[in-house]
Amino acid sequence: MNGADGGGRTALVRAARRGDVGMARLLLAAGADPRRPDRQGASAIDHARQAGHEALARHLEQAR
Numbered sequence: 001m002n003g004a005d006g007g008g009r010t011a012l013v014r015a016a017r018r019g020d021v022g023m024a025r026l027l028l029a030a031g032a033d034p035r036r037p038d039r040q041g042a043s044a045i046d047h048a049r050q051a052g053h054e055a056l057a058r059h060l061e062q063a064r
Helices: 011-018 021-029 044-050 054-062
Strands: none
Touching (some): 021 054
8 A cells, every 4th residue: 555656656645746635535544654755755744735735734644
């Protein structure tokens, strides 16, 4: 569930960047780690916030 691409970005990071709340919830339920950093040290929480998806970032912070 926490597999990553060459840049260390997980499926949850990609969902967070898009603001895809539904996919983020599915991935969290399946065990995705919202705090796992990519190669630049940014987590899904950071990516959501940087993309302007503050509500999703807060949801990810509360996960786990």
